[in-house]
Amino acid sequence: MTSVLNLTAAPVSSTLDFSRSRTLQPRAHTLIPGGAHTYAKGDDQFPEQAPGFIVRGKGCHVWDLDGNEFIEYGMGLRSVTLGHAYEPVVEAAYRQMQLGANFNRPAAIEVELAEAMLEIIDGADMVKFAKNGSDVTTAAVKLARAYTGRDLIAICRDQPFFSTDDWFIGTTAMNAGIPRAITEMTLKFGYNDLHSLRELFDRHPGQIACVLFEAEAITPPAPNFLYQVKQLCEQNGSVLIFDEMITGFRWHLGGAQKFHGVVPHLSTFGKALGNGFAIAALMGKRDIMRLGGLDHDQPRVFLLSTTHGAETHALAASLKTLRIYREEPVIDSLWTQGERLRAGIEESLARHRIAKHFELAGRPCNLIYRTKDRDGTPSQAFRTLFLQELIRGRVLAPSFVVSFSHTDEDVDRTIEVVDRALNVYARSLEDGVDKYLVGCPVKPVNRTYA
């Protein structure tokens, strides 16, 4: 083994040096398609001048292979809500691990976590756990198809991601290997566009099993939109599914369904459910969920049955995480720190007079940014430049999604770094982005060709 594969970080350095990362990157690409196990973490998603590998994290800070320290946002694709290596959660998982990770019969903690989840998501009657969000959205689709005896499904065309499985990825530009017959069963409607959903029901009467979407992603729902979608589903005998992978435990402890006061028939959770541990949940009404059980005379649905689905330490981590959400002001803090960040960045945008070219969007608990060029056209080159300049200031922020560990000091430091990055951004709008950008622009994840 070469020294670079000894994956401890180099001593903390005062200047940014990525030499260890640069050595490991080609090896990663030789061994792993895409060089990473999640496309959103890939080299094509970050500037050339970026850390290649993270070695450890604590709170909202991470250290890369070269010993560089960064304030991180988004953290584990929004899964780490409390903070990296958050001690009470790590301890709960560790204690459970010492009792054994997996048995031939269910672990008692499965029931304990089910009770905790159902207390929080009060519109649901039953829950089934899994490891990934994709598994539970796919399970929701299968269950809805079995419950209704229909094949077609409707998903929202304006929201970026629901699952790694064929029924969704087949509808993206990265659909190689997916039979057209599967993709043709997925129909699309527009967010806040009730008319487009009504049209689908009219065109395919009695054939749509479910309507699946995020109750809110970046754009808030128009007044009554969610309620009217539910009505439309019920009038047409279709199952309403909310994907709460991002909204769950961010918008509100009870999810977007509680925040907006519309209870779906099924909903899916993941990400924030385990503070980075692998856990997801399908929840919903008993008369639908029970088709995955043993107490009915309908054809049985093979609902989420995997070897590692109830790995005990992930359940213990989740139980502890949920307890912390209930006992500490976690969600309030996501909103207030996100708001503090938004206000600081907006002030900076006004100072640099570039508000037309850089947009903050989303709720404070889920803040993202959009970059635009001189003409106001969305620009990946400007996104890359902004990321590059943030990294120069030791902030790693593909989004501005905060955690409970982001302190006032972290946020204020970030605002200073953003201000400097926006200064370069403003100059690039004048002089051309190529003058300041090192390497190639980032690319969308779901594209047809590399």
Ligand SMILES: Cc1ncc(COP(=O)(O)O)c(C=O)c1O
């Ligand atoms: C809204 C939404 N649904 C589902 C998923 C899939 O979750 P996972 O990556 O855990 O399979 C994601 C992942 O980013 C997501 O953002």
